[in-house]
Amino acid sequence: MSAILTIARLGGQGDGVADTEKGPVFVPFALPGERVNVALAGRKADLVSVLDASPQRIEPACRHFTRCGGCAVQHLEADAYRSWKRGLLVEALRAKGIGIEVGPLVSCPPHSRRRAALTARRADKGMVLGFNAALSHRIVDIEECPVMLPQLVAALPLLRQLAGLVARTNDAFRLSVTHTASGLDVAAQGSGRLEGQPRQRAIEFCIANGIARLTVDGEIVIEPKKPALMVGEVSVSPPPGAFLQAVETAEEAMSDLVAGHLARAKRVADLFAGIGTFALRLARQSEVHAVEGDAAALAALDRAFRFGHGLKKVTVEKRDLFVRPLTFKELDAGFDGLVFDPPRAGAEAQAAQIARSQVRLVAAVSCNPLTLARDLAILIAGGYVLKSVTPIDQFLWSPHLEAVALLEKPKKRR
Ligand SMILES: C[S@@+](CC[C@H](N)C(=O)[O-])C[C@H]1O[C@@H](n2cnc3c(N)ncnc32)[C@H](O)[C@@H]1O
Numbered sequence: 243m244s245a246i247l248t249i250a251r252l253g254g255q256g257d258g259v260a261d262t263e264k265g266p267v268f269v270p271f272a273l274p275g276e277r278v279n280v281a282l283a284g285r286k287a288d289l290v291s292v293l294d295a296s297p298q299r300i301e302p303a304c305r306h307f308t309r310c311g312g313c314a315v316q317h318l319e320a321d322a323y324r325s326w327k328r329g330l331l332v333e334a335l336r337a338k339g340i341g342i343e344v345g346p347l348v349s350c351p352p353h354s355r356r357r358a359a360l361t362a363r364r365a366d367k368g369m370v371l372g373f374n375a376a377l378s379h380r381i382v383d384i385e386e387c388p389v390m391l392p393q394l395v396a397a398l399p400l401l402r403q404l405a406g407l408v409a410r411t412n413d414a415f416r417l418s419v420t421h422t423a424s425g426l427d428v429a430a431q432g433s434g435r436l437e438g439q440p441r442q443r444a445i446e447f448c449i450a451n452g453i454a455r456l457t458v459d460g461e462i463v464i465e466p467k468k469p470a471l472m473v474g475e476v477s478v479s480p481p482p483g484a485f486l487q488a489v490e491t492a493e494e495a496m497s498d499l500v501a502g503h504l505a506r507a508k509r510v511a512d513l514f515a516g517i518g519t520f521a522l523r524l525a526r527q528s529e530v531h532a533v534e535g536d537a538a539a540l541a542a543l544d545r546a547f548r549f550g551h552g553l554k555k556v557t558v559e560k561r562d563l564f565v566r567p568l569t570f571k572e573l574d575a576g577f578d579g580l581v582f583d584p585p586r587a588g589a590e591a592q593a594a595q596i597a598r599s600q601v602r603l604v605a606a607v608s609c610n611p612l613t614l615a616r617d618l619a620i621l622i623a624g625g626y627v628l629k630s631v632t633p634i635d636q637f638l639w640s641p642h643l644e645a646v647a648l649l650e651k652p653k654k655r656r
Pocket residue numbers: 485486487514515516517518519520533534535536539561562563564565583584585586
């Protein structure tokens with residue numbers, strides 16, 4: 243059914259929201275103040291045409307915008323975009339009753355994303371490689387991307403060829419690629435068993451084209467050069483599939499905030515430590531105990547520490563922090579500073595233990611404002627004072643947002 247709607251605001255997913263008698267209707271790619279002609283489908287509507295365009299509407303940076311599901315808000319003028327993005331964190335904190343002036347948004351430039359999770363599939367016309375369309379299994383074959391590093395964009399034709407060599411079925415599969423100092427680190431997932439001649443051809447292709455590593459379903463097929471990344475001044479070789487902050491400048495902004503806050507701490511716990519993004523930088527100033535659930539990531543962290551120079555002691559512990567968070571007693575016995583950086587689900591159980599502890603300085607890093615707000619509310623109820631919250635636009639033009647919150651627990655009166 244078609245309708246004419248007026249957009250009231252931009253929602254949390256970047257859709258224009260129109261308030262109707264039947265409730266809110268979400269219109270992707272429409273902007274506040276616009277009168278739009280839409281095709282209604284329940285609470286969602288497809289934008290048919292813009293009748294009165296917002297003065298804040300701009301030309302999107304990418305020709306694939308609106309078809310590719312990677313970006314939601316490329317059509318909004320920069321200041322308004324930044325205000326919407328920061329607002330996601332403001333709203334999440336307000337909903338949990340947390341009153342603090344959220345810091346200005348730290349921007350990340352276009353063409354800065356060093357890792358991309360692409361989807362590939364063999365089609366009649368050849369290999370399709372790109373991102374899924376929004377809420378769909380349809381793959382948008384991409385030729386450009388203003389979010390990814392230019393080196394990744396330039397490698398798309400090569401990656402399309404490699405996808406063709408590893409694809410052993412006609413099903414869609416995941417092709418993740420990371421730009422590292424020693425070349426591209428490529429990992430296929432779900433592409434079928436790679437054996438015999440096809441495997442040999444893929445190996446020869448990687449060698450001929452300077453690809454650092456090819457992994458299929460977690461098995462390293464070939465690794466002519468160990469992928470290497472600098473974490474501060476320490477070189478780390480990430481294992482296939484380990485978590486990596488998507489944008490280097492975002493990682494540096496987060497690390498600077500965390501390290502500045504924990505500068506006075508002598509012994510720091512880094513919880514959900516990954517390959518040591520924070521631990522290896524913090525070890526310049528404090529002893530660090532890094533706790534993480536992924537054994538391979540921890541082994542990479544440990545190896546990097548052993549080969550690093552000028553670092554204080556770093557110890558590692560493999561532990562499921564959802565099931566067995568560090569207890570407040572363990573925290574009190576060992577640490578005067580702490581950083582935690584959980585996955586999107588947040589760290590509810592761990593936050594409950596931190597809240598009961600007397601660890602003075604705490605930094606919370608998160609890629610999900612909703613679970614961050616929940617975890618911060620737990621810490622505040624436990625006596626922590628929230629000093630600052632900084633939003634970081636690591637996921638440009640998408641509705642995702644990174645944030646760093648810094649907290650302190652006042653000393654107990656005797
Ligand atoms: C957002 S990443 C942060 C990693 C690291 N701090 C960084 O900045 O690169 C979250 C990390 O939590 C780890 N993780 C996920 N679930 C976990 C769990 N239940 N227990 C411990 N670690 C977990 C993941 O392996 C991942 O390394």
